[in-house]
Amino acid sequence: MVPYAEGPVTLLRREHKVLLAPDEARDVAARLGAGGAPTTRVATVYFDAPGAPLALRAxxxxxxCVKVRAKAYRPDRSGRPGRVVLELKRERGGVTTKDRTWVPRTALAGALARLPVPGPLAPLVATSYRRRVWQPCDGWRVTLDDGLRFHPAGWRLLDPDAPPWPDRLPPPLGAEPRSVLELKLGAGAPPRWLVALVTERAQPYSKLAEAFARAAPARTRRA
Incomplete structure (x- = not known):
């Protein structure tokens, strides 16, 4: 297996998403080989400019669209506790690219200010989920996310004394009952049954857009 979230397919790929009912997700995991899949809790904080142009575009x-987000993992994947990965993700014409930089959580504000994205950027919403990963080679990768929850987010998450994100995000605004399967394709050829599944059922889906939509009632109450 290729190390978690690493390799060329992480940074440049075609991405296909399928929403699966719980029993379908169990079947897919069994076919992929559930025993060989690294499992991680992921917390993601999304950042946006005033007026939320990135979320509205998503x-x-x-x-x-373009997404600016920071991810933290449990177990920690950075090699240095207290660091998160800052991602600038671009999706266009079926191709996804990512710029990824590991930074201390307390240095995120400065790193955000240096990104080539109109700002000022601030925390908008967050998500949390369990992720299982299958990546037998550099050419393709499958992730299966379940237990997806949508959270409010604010600058307090970046405080030096704030608990690690996977453990202490604010109470959720809502949840996604389905599992999100993503097939990330580089130059490899995944199994035919997997290609057939995404060909038949792939659909647009954005965790950022879903979280932003769930947060709309809270924004209305504050207005």
Whole structure:
């Protein structure tokens, strides 16, 4: 197996998403080989400019948008406790690219200010989920996310004394009952049954857009 979240397919790929009912997700995991899948809790904080232009674009066109987010993992994947990975993710024309940088959580504000994205950027919403990963080679990768929850987010998550994100995000605004399967394709050829599944059932889906939509009632109450 290729190390978790590493390899060329992480940074440049075609991405296909399928929403699965719990029993379907169990069947897919069994076919992929459940015993060989690294499992991680992931917490993601999304950042946006005033007026939420990135989130609104993800709502309107999930296949043609830009996302700025920071991820933390349990167990920790950074090699240095207290660090998170800052991602600038671009999706356009079926191709996904990522710029990934590991930074101390307390240095995120400065790193955000240096990104080539209109700002100022601030925490908008967050997500948490369990992720299982299958990546037998550099050419393709499958992730299966379940227990997906959507959370509010604020600058307090970046405080030096704030608990690690996977453990202490604010109470959720809602949850996704289905599992999210993502097939990330580089130059490899995944099993035919997996190609057939995504060919038949792939659909646009954005965790950012879903979290932003769930947060709408809270924004209305504050207005």
């Amino acid at each position: 709502l309107e066109a999930p296949g043609d």
